[in-house]
Amino acid sequence: MRSAARLGHWVGAVACALAAAPAAAFTTNITAANPRTIYLQVGVGSFTGGNYNSGGTPQANPTVNLVSVAVPTAAVGNSAAQAMATNTGATNSFYDGFAFCNANQLYVGGFYRSTTNTGAATVTANSATPLSNGSGQTLPFTQIRWTSSGNGDTGAQPFPAGTFTGTASQTIGPIARNQWAESCFSFSYLNTTTPAAGTYTGTVTYTLSAP
Amino acid sequence: MRPLAALIAAALAFVALPAGAATYRVDDGATQPYESAVALRWRSVAPTRGGDDTMEGATTVQVRLNLAPWLNRQGRIYLALPEQPPGKVVARWTTQGRLLPGQVGTGQRTLVYAGPITTPLLAETLALRIEADGNRMAASYRLNFHFEIDVD
DSSP states (O other): OHHHHHHHHHHHHHHHHHHTSOOOOEEEEEEESSOOEEEEEESOOEEESSSGGGTOEEEOOOOOOOEEOOOOGGGTTSSOOEEOEESOOOOBOTTTOOBOSOTTOEEEEEEEEOSSOSOOEEEEEEOOSOEEOSSSOEEOGGGEEEEEEOTTOOSOOSSOOEEOOSSSOEEEEEEOTTEEEEEEEEEEEOOOSOOOSSOOBOOOEEEEEOO | OHHHHHHHHHHHHHHHGGGSSEEEEOBOTTOEESSSEEEEEESSSSOOTTOOOEEEEEEEEEEEEEOGGGTTSEEEEEEEEOSOTTSOEEEEEEOSSSSOOEEEETTEEEEEEEEEOOOSEEEEEEEEEEEEEGGGOSSOEEEEEEEEEEEO
16 A cells, blocks of 8 residues: 555656646737727718628718608698608618619618627617798608618518607617618608698708617 | 556556657747737628628737757647637638648647657747637637647
8 A cells, every 4th residue: 555655646746747848828819999880871871992792881971861742732731641752862772782772762771880799779860850941830750751661671671660759869770789770761741730831841860879 | 456556557658658649738938929919800890691790800929839849750730729718719820931821710720830840949920810709709808829749
């Protein structure tokens, strides 16, 4: 037994010596730079270098597009919804150039990049300030609704149909983390009131907020 | 007697390893990355329909391998990237010719040299490109590489 014990200690000493032999590892620290990126396009947008799928890069575009309708005098207030048209001409998705929208639709799309799973980004609309004819008469944005579609799409749109609520932060739809979302809106004027004659204008501001 | 015999066998096997075919960690303690941290950026600025959420970055590593224990022997040297956070990582590199270029993923090792060990200190520069899943890059991570050698 004593021999066994001594040998056991000796084996242990050899093992320790080998474990202490040179065995290094080089390390490289990696960290995510600019991990959060968001992009929202309502109407026209701008890219340089082509579409996304060919390496294009989104740019800021300050254009405010117009959605309008001229209601015939005989139809004012008759509750027959009046289709509205856009002046955007932006029917192709900058994702890949696909003709995703049709004429007179408003493109709404964007993406949200993040390394952390803290929820989706959200598109909201501020329609709190009503349309005005410049003479003191107003029309609430609640008189305008939209349907949502996309050429080639099946299933629900990421930004569904709705009606403006005339509030400062109406949810339009989410953009899930690391996803691209796009829809095409077709607006209508509900035409359920009889406002004073005139041209009513107003602005809806869309905002994309990331968690 | 049985325990004693087992201990003797174990001891013989243990001390016999350096003389036979075996794998050893190479002392690369003098290896240094040029940058203290590699900043990874989205490979695709926007999410893609193919789900490419890769982040990538590059650095240069000055490799110094102490090969003295295996001098004048035949060996195969590998660059290994053990399994570790943040999960799937791929490292690709080019070299100046003393080691082979290649790529390695987490949990793998890749051959960078095969042949006689003719120098006690092998120096090489790796232009290293690292790719990681952006969905797992919520924090900074320390990637541990090491070199191994198989000697005949």
